Amino acid sequence: MSRLIAFVAAALLSVTAFAGDNKDKKDHSMNSSAVTFDSLDKNGDAQLSKTEAAADKALADSFAAADSNGDGYLSKTEFTARQKS
Known part of the structure; x- marks a missing residue:
């Protein structure tokens, strides 16, 4: 009987540890x-x-497509529109 209790306790601890690890990975990827x-x-010019976009690889890769007016800069509106699509 004590072996069964020890096994159940070990199983519960393993599940808890796994759930904590999974949560940490999710939070890290979101950040x-x-x-x-x-x-x-960086220079605060609202574009x-x-x-500046090179600091985020995904943004740098899609910069030309996100620059809808073709001026070579992303406005906050263009940046937000890119994130929604």
């Missing part, structure tokens, strides 16, 4: 993908240059 316009706009 790394949650880049904001303001955090990228993102290609150089």
Whole structure:
């Protein structure tokens, strides 16, 4: 009987540890993908240059498509529209 209790306790601890590890991974990935316009706009001019966008690989890769007016910069509106699509 004590072996059964020990086994159940070990199983519960394993599940709890696994759930904690999984939560940590999810939170980390959310933090790394949650880049904001303001955090990228290093010079505070309310637009993102290609150089500023380079800090986020996904944004840099889609910069030309996101730059809907073709001026070489992303406005906050263009940045937000890109995130929604």
